[in-house]
Amino acid sequence: AQSVTQLGSHVSVSEGALVLLRCNYSSSVPPYLFWYVQYPNQGLQLLLKYTSAATLVKGINGFEAEFKKSETSFHLTKPSAHMSDAAEYFCAVTVTGTASKLTFGTGTRLQVTL
Amino acid sequence: EADIYQTPRYLVIGTGKKITLECSQTMGHDKMYWYQQDPGMELHLIHYSYGVNSTEKGDLSSESTVSRIRTEHFPLTLESARPSHTSQYLCASRPNGWGADTQYFGPGTRLTVL
Numbered sequence: 519a520q521s522v523t524q525l526g527s528h529v530s531v532s533e534g535a536l537v538l539l540r541c542n543y544s545s546s547v548p549p550y551l552f553w554y555v556q557y558p559n560q561g562l563q564l565l566l567k568y569t570s571a572a573t574l575v576k577g578i579n580g581f582e583a584e585f586k587k588s589e590t591s592f593h594l595t596k597p598s599a600h601m602s603d604a605a606e607y608f609c610a611v612t613v614t615g616t617a618s619k620l621t622f623g624t625g626t627r628l629q630v631t632l
Numbered sequence: 633e634a635d636i637y638q639t640p641r642y643l644v645i646g647t648g649k650k651i652t653l654e655c656s657q658t659m660g661h662d663k664m665y666w667y668q669q670d671p672g673m674e675l676h677l678i679h680y681s682y683g684v685n686s687t688e689k690g691d692l693s694s695e696s697t698v699s700r701i702r703t704e705h706f707p708l709t710l711e712s713a714r715p716s717h718t719s720q721y722l723c724a725s726r727p728n729g730w731g732a733d734t735q736y737f738g739p740g741t742r743l744t745v746l
Contacts, residue, residue, distance in 0.1 A: 552734075561638075561722055561737035562675075608675070617680060617688070618663060618726060620735055624674040 520545040522592075522609045524623035532631050537581075537596040539626045541609030544590065551592040552610040552620065553583055562608065568592060579603070604630045635659055638723050638738035645713055646746050653708045653741045655723035662728035664706040665735065668692060669720045681706055683728070713745045 525540040543549055550569055554562040566577025573585045583594045592609060609623040636657040645651055655664070662683040667675040667690075677690030681700040695717070696710050706725075710717055720742045724735040 554737075559641075559740075559742070561636075561739045562724075563737070564734050567734065617682065618733065618735070619665070619677055619680065619690070620675075621691075622675045 520549060520611045520613055520621055522551075522611045522621060522623040524607075524609050524626050526626055527624065528627045528629065530629040530631060531599045533601055534598050537594070537599045537603065537628065539594040539607050539609075539628065541583075541592045541594065541623060542590050543592060543609075543611050545611060545613055547613050549611045549613055551583075551585065552612075553577065553581070553592075553594050554608045554610060555579075556606040556608065556625075558605075565594070565607075599628075599630045601630050601632075604628055636723065636725055636736050636738040638721075638741050640741060641739060642742050642744075644744045644746065647712075647714055649713050651710050651713055651743070653721055653723075653743070655706045655708070655738060656704050657706075657725045657736070657738075658704060659725065659727075659736070660703060661725035661736075662703065663726050664700070665724040665726075666690070666696075666698060666706070666708050667722040667724065668694065669722055669740075671720075675722065679708065713743075715745045717743060718745050719743060 521544045523542045552567045553565040566575045568585045576582045610620040639654045664681045666679040669675045676692035678694040679698040722740045723738040726735045
């Protein structure tokens with residue numbers, strides 16, 4: 519079975535600083551990896567996804583993530599944080615043949631301070 | 633932009649009541665999912681469907697039931713609500729394609745059982 523681990527349940531950065539949210543995965547077969555964002559009282563919105571086409575994936579709102587097989591990681595980054603980035607971020611994994619069920623990490627709450 | 637709707641958005645109800653949470657999508661997606669999300673915690677899959685007349689239990693055991701009579705509609709029912717059912721319920725759908733296709737989420741229903 520596949521799984522993801524998100525290191526750090528809370529991350530706080532200053533506005534304009536680098537955002538780095540960590541995600542490590544475990545899978546015995548090639549995974550598909552996703553980052554979702556959840557704003558208060560809303561559903562999840564896809565930020566970006568890795569589909570094996572390219573290891574560096576660019577998403578919406580200036581976010582990007584790099585798939586590193588050797589490190590089993592898929593960390594999410596943004597060069598300069600904005601107040602509007604404050605939200606809950608979830609990493610998720612799926613593999614072929616599992617009814618496309620997503621397995622989510624426990625989430626990381628990003629706080630952006632002035 | 634995905635078109636997936638959930639009603640009600642918020643529901644406060646007494647113990648023992650029967651409730652149905654509605655989920656509809658207008659994208660013609662075959663696969664649909666229900667997740668349960670407790671505050672500050674990861675999402676757990678409780679039900680999913682491959683298409684009409686198909687329902688499967690997810691990874692987290694749930695006392696709720698689902699039905700899939702129409703492609704666009706995937707309601708979740710609790711026959712007798714209890715305080716332990718208090719949670720946020722998120723519905724999602726995706727195309728019947730390959731594993732990396734995106735799951736689109738509705739806004740969620742926040743259920744409180746008194």
